[in-house]
Amino acid sequence: MSHQPHRHQNADEPGALIRGARLYELGAVVGFLGRRRRVYDDLVTLSGARPGDRILDVGCGTGYLTRRAARAVLPGGHATGIDPSAQVIAYATRRAPAGCTFQTAAAQAIPYPDGSFDVVISSLAVHHIPAADRPAALAEFHRVLRPGGRLLLADYRRRPRHLAAARLVGAAANHAHEHTPADELTGLVTQAGFGITETGTRRPSLQFVGARR
Amino acid sequence: MKIDSWLLDILACPNCRGELKADEAADELVCTGTCKYAYPVRDDIPVLLVDQARTPA
Numbered sequence: 001m002s003h004q005p006h007r008h009q010n011a012d013e014p015g016a017l018i019r020g021a022r023l024y025e026l027g028a029v030v031g032f033l034g035r036r037r038r039v040y041d042d043l044v045t046l047s048g049a050r051p052g053d054r055i056l057d058v059g060c061g062t063g064y065l066t067r068r069a070a071r072a073v074l075p076g077g078h079a080t081g082i083d084p085s086a087q088v089i090a091y092a093t094r095r096a097p098a099g100c101t102f103q104t105a106a107a108q109a110i111p112y113p114d115g116s117f118d119v120v121i122s123s124l125a126v127h128h129i130p131a132a133d134r135p136a137a138l139a140e141f142h143r144v145l146r147p148g149g150r151l152l153l154a155d156y157r158r159r160p161r162h163l164a165a166a167r168l169v170g171a172a173a174n175h176a177h178e179h180t181p182a183d184e185l186t187g188l189v190t191q192a193g194f195g196i197t198e199t200g201t202r203r204p205s206l207q208f209v210g211a212r213r
Numbered sequence: 214m215k216i217d218s219w220l221l222d223i224l225a226c227p228n229c230r231g232e233l234k235a236d237e238a239a240d241e242l243v244c245t246g247t248c249k250y251a252y253p254v255r256d257d258i259p260v261l262l263v264d265q266a267r268t269p270a
Contacts, residue, residue: 086260093258101220104260109227111261116223 017084021091025062039202040068043123046198046210047152052076053118056144058107058137059083059125063092063100069121070100080117082110107137115146123154123206126185138192145213151194153185157207185209214240215257226250228263241267 043065049055049072057066060081070079082105083089092102105111107122107129120141129137141151186209189196194211201207216235221242224233231246241251242259250266252259 084262086255086258090256090258103224104258104262105227106262109261109263111224111227111233113223113225113230 017087021062021085021088024088025064035204036064037068039206040065040123042202043121043152043154043206043208044069044072046208047119047121048150048210049073049077049119049121054116055079055119055121056110056112056117057081058110058120058122058141059128060088060092060102061085061124062088063095063102065121065123066092066100066102067095067097070097074099080112082107108133108140110140110144112144114143115149116144117149118146119150119152120145121152124156126153126155126188134188135191138188138194142192142194142213147213149213150197151189151211151213152208153189153211154202154206154208155185156205157201214254216242216254216259224259224261227261228266 047055049069051073053073054077055069055073057069057079060066060083063081066079066081073079077099079100081092081100081102083102084104084106086104089102089104096102103111107125126134145151185207186196186199189209189211194213196209196211198210199208214235214237221233221235225231226233226244226246226248228250229244229246229248231244231248233242233252234245236243236251239251240254242254243249243251249269250263252261252266254260
């Protein structure tokens with residue numbers, strides 16, 4: 001798989017869109033080498049989400065992490081997933097369990113008032129956002145979190161190991177997956193005004209940054 | 214167009230953070246804040262993207 005630039009014609013474009021929801025799901029299952037549930041439940045635990053929390057999953061794609069997050073915040077809480085692809089939001093909405101809703105929206109312009117969430121989580125989404133728009137997206141995560149709210153960002157530390165999975169995900173997402181350097185993630189989080197609480201990696205290819213507003 | 218009222222209550226305009234109200238006839242969510250942008254609702258799913266909003270004339 002070659003390194004192609006993201007296809008962004010102008011600054012208003014929210015980012016690379018996932019068009020093939022089912023193909024993306026298949027690629028994700030293969031790419032995680034059977035570890036997806038364990039890895040994503042681990043991310044939800046790292047986010048500190050508790051029953052009663054309002055949690056936002058940014059760049060939720062087909063909604064897998066949002067659904068796992070909903071389990072952690074029930075009873076009494078609510079999980080919201082946003083993604084700029086209307087197609088994956090339609091897919092996720094059809095599969096939404098209780099306490100879980102989805103909206104077509106961009107990370108750079110989140111359609112919720114200030115302080116709407118206790119936790120913001122985002123996995124494998126930062127690399128979809130045009131680099132120039134990433135600070136604006138982080139500023140939005142900060143804005144929609146309540147004071148003291150928690151952020152957990154996870155992204156690739158390198159491209160998916162299995163070429164077949166990379167091709168599936170790449171074809172569905174209509175762009176090349178490029179890794180996000182660890183220092184870029186921590187830099188973005190710090191510049192947005194967060195205090196970093198934890199960093200680490202998870203197999204097969206994830207890095208994460210935990211922070212508090 | 215089926216939009217739950219509790220969802221409208223917690224949403225905000227992605228452009229100016231104003232409140233949104235449903236325009237059933239036009240299948241749109243319309244900002245009642247400063248920008249007055251209108252967001253399309255397709256197959257009961259609001260598209261809350263600034264670059265897809267209809268701007269007031």
